[in-house]
Structures are given as C-alpha cells and as structure tokens.
Amino acid sequence: MGLIQKLFINLTKNLTINKAKYIFLIFSFSPLLFVLLLIRPFVLLRFGSLGVQRIGAISLYEQYLLINKDNKTKKNLIDLWVINKPICNKQLLTIYKRHFLIINRLFAFYKILIIISKYIPIYSKHIIIVPDTYYAKTLFNKYSSQLRLTRKEIEMGETKLADFGIPHNAKIICITSRDQSYLKKKYPSKSFLYHNYRNISAKNYTSTIKTLIKKKFYVIRMGKIADKKINIKNDKFIDYPFHPSKNDFMDFFFAHRCYFWVCSNNGLDEIAKVFRKPLIDSNMAQLVGLKTTYKKALLCLKIYKNSKNKKMSLSKIFDSGAGNSASTNEFKRKKIKLKELTQSQLKDLVLEMLILMKNAWEIKTTKDIKLQKKFEELFLNKIKNIDTHDASSYKKVNAVYSAAFLKKNPWFLRK
Numbered sequence: 001m002g003l004i005q006k007l008f009i010n011l012t013k014n015l016t017i018n019k020a021k022y023i024f025l026i027f028s029f030s031p032l033l034f035v036l037l038l039i040r041p042f043v044l045l046r047f048g049s050l051g052v053q054r055i056g057a058i059s060l061y062e063q064y065l066l067i068n069k070d071n072k073t074k075k076n077l078i079d080l081w082v083i084n085k086p087i088c089n090k091q092l093l094t095i096y097k098r099h100f101l102i103i104n105r106l107f108a109f110y111k112i113l114i115i116i117s118k119y120i121p122i123y124s125k126h127i128i129i130v131p132d133t134y135y136a137k138t139l140f141n142k143y144s145s146q147l148r149l150t151r152k153e154i155e156m157g158e159t160k161l162a163d164f165g166i167p168h169n170a171k172i173i174c175i176t177s178r179d180q181s182y183l184k185k186k187y188p189s190k191s192f193l194y195h196n197y198r199n200i201s202a203k204n205y206t207s208t209i210k211t212l213i214k215k216k217f218y219v220i221r222m223g224k225i226a227d228k229k230i231n232i233k234n235d236k237f238i239d240y241p242f243h244p245s246k247n248d249f250m251d252f253f254f255a256h257r258c259y260f261w262v263c264s265n266n267g268l269d270e271i272a273k274v275f276r277k278p279l280i281d282s283n284m285a286q287l288v289g290l291k292t293t294y295k296k297a298l299l300c301l302k303i304y305k306n307s308k309n310k311k312m313s314l315s316k317i318f319d320s321g322a323g324n325s326a327s328t329n330e331f332k333r334k335k336i337k338l339k340e341l342t343q344s345q346l347k348d349l350v351l352e353m354l355i356l357m358k359n360a361w362e363i364k365t366t367k368d369i370k371l372q373k374k375f376e377e378l379f380l381n382k383i384k385n386i387d388t389h390d391a392s393s394y395k396k397v398n399a400v401y402s403a404a405f406l407k408k409n410p411w412f413l414r415k
Helices: 001-010 017-041 055-071 090-097 104-119 121-126 134-142 152-163 182-188 193-197 202-214 248-257 269-274 315-322 328-333 344-360 367-387 401-408
Strands: 044-050 077-083 172-175 218-221 236-239 260-263 280-282 297-301 303-305 337-339
Touching: 017 055, 017 193, 044 055, 044 104, 044 121, 044 280, 055 134, 055 260, 055 269, 077 090, 077 104, 090 248, 104 121, 104 193, 121 297, 152 248, 202 218, 248 269, 248 328, 248 344, 260 269, 260 344, 280 344, 297 344, 303 315, 303 401, 337 401
Parallel strands: 044 077, 172 218, 172 260, 218 236, 260 280, 280 297
Antiparallel strands: 303 337
C-alpha cells in the first residue's frame, strides 16, 4: 500500500493535464496490472517497444533474438511488443512482424507500465530490456541472421535489379555517406546538430568508387535522402538517394545482395551487419561504437586532433575521455577536432578489404599480425576506462584494424 501511495503522491504533485491523463490510465489498467502479478507464477508476460522510427535499431532486436536463441528461453515467458510511429521503413516492419508479437493497442498500457515500474519495482520484470553488451554482440559471429529476407523476397529483389541497370550476375558494393539531410527532412521541428560530428563528405568517396568500377564492381551509394549528388557518370554507379526506383524494400535487398558494405556511422549500416555482410567500419568517431566484436569488419576511425592541431594516438584518445563522446558539443568542450579520412585513405581501405576477403580474412604477414596484436592489447587495456558498465566482458577484438592505415601512420599506436 505504501508503494501505491508513493506513486499517487508523485503523480498528483504539481498536477498537470498530462499527469491527470496518466492517473486516469493507471486506474483504467489496474485490473490488467493485477492480472500480471496473479499469473506470474505460471507465465511471465513482458512488454517491449520495437524501434521503428530509426532503422539503425534493427541490430538491437537482432541481438534480442540471438540472446533468446543462445539462452534457449523458458517456455513460460511471453513477450508482447508495441511500436511508436512514425515507421521509417515499411520493409523493416514487415520483417519484425515475422518474429515479434506486435499488439499496438497495448501501447498506452506499455507507457503506464514504464511509469509504474519506477515506483513499484516488481513490475520492472514485465518490461523487456535488450542488453547491448559485448556478449550480445559476439553472437553475430555464432549464429546466422534471424531478421533476414524470405526466399520469395530475394527472388523479387533479383527481378528489380533491372530497374537500376544491374545485371543478375553483378557484384555489388554498397557505400553510405552520412549527412544531416535525412533527419532535417523527417523531423523538421527537431535539432540534430549534436549528431553533426558523425557526418562525412560524400565527395571523399569519388576515388574509391572509380577504383571499384575499374575492378568491374557495381557501386551503390545508399540512403533514402542525401544532401548532394556524387558527381560520377557511369552505368556501374547508382546514386540511390536520387534514383527514381528507390524504395523501402530495396534498402534491405541491396544490403542482402552486396559483396561488402562500406559504413559511415549510418543507421543503414546496421542492416548489413544483421545480414552478416563484410563491413568496412570507416570514419567512426566513437571508440565504443567501433565494430570490434564483429569478425568480418575492417576498422578505421576518424582522425582525432587536439587543441594544438596535432594528431592523437589511440592511447591519447582513450585518455582524453572523448572515446565515448556522443555530441558535437562534447568534442568541442574537450577541444578535439575530428578529421575525415581522405580519398586516398578510403581507397586504401577498399583495396585492403578486397585482399582480406580473397584471403578469407587471414592476415598473411608477420608485421601485420604484430600490428593487430598491438591494437588489440591497447584497445582491451583502455576500453574499461570509458565503457565501465561492460568493461570486464571485453575478451577479444574480432575485427581487423586497417593495416594499410597503421603502417602509414605509426603514431596511431604509440603510447
């Protein structure tokens, strides 16, 4: 009774119309809240919210399915899901519906459950929280994709390649180049300037795209909306954001179909990861965001510069505390500038990736092996300083840091 009184007092304090609405809903849902506790010895009903507003959340829900698969979830557990509109991609929701029991009429109840659990802890067991941990991320290497396309969808996608002038036997490489245009158009009333540190210039990929075209690849710059076109006139290059045949389904099909995917800290990159595609994780700003757990990833951070405009080594980035900075202002406060990889560096990355894939991800030279070990030792030793909630779990770096970059920039691994 004391907990209920505490909840009532907190909600009625400085009463507003919004709070009055929640009080009404709590009383309306009280029978269902009681039933949850009544049946809990026999079945645990849990409620979660599927992220459909931003496509990058797909990897988190892949992790949920992988954890359940790895843990062999108990039979007396039933998970129900709600969604919060707008839906960013219809194909995303189509895939979710195949794996999750979505009952959106319960959205208001889910919101009430979140509020009540803050004051009555026993209800927190009825809320689904998907762990975003080292363990969960390593499961991508253990199991095949769960949130995949069906055979019928793959067949449909193959027929649609012709709309883009791509033959059925073509090898495709997808590239993303994150800018602010998507969020500005989709959410015009909100400011996302704090995310600007993640942006990159699409024109920096010009040399990379031309190199890949010479090697007979079809190259697709992905994205629903982009700020500027990439000035390349070639039948083997598709500037997808400006193509009349772009659609939600093809966002997923090209991720399924590509030979490898070049990331740019973009939500679409997570689809390629869910589909277990080889990734070039380039121009990442946050150290905690590097896909170090993913076996088929080639890594290369943006270049950090300090207040004296000097390049910062990996060790100094960790020590600066900027490795988990999540806003443009945080980098400014720490007087750190982020410099994008150059056209030459990006081209080196794709050429290195082609060799790695040809060699089945086996590193051939003793020098390159030593560089990887040095990166891994430094990363594992320092990551605990910035990822404190999960630091003890980090056991290994599964990905490869670009040897081409490390050899040309020996300062990066200096202590």
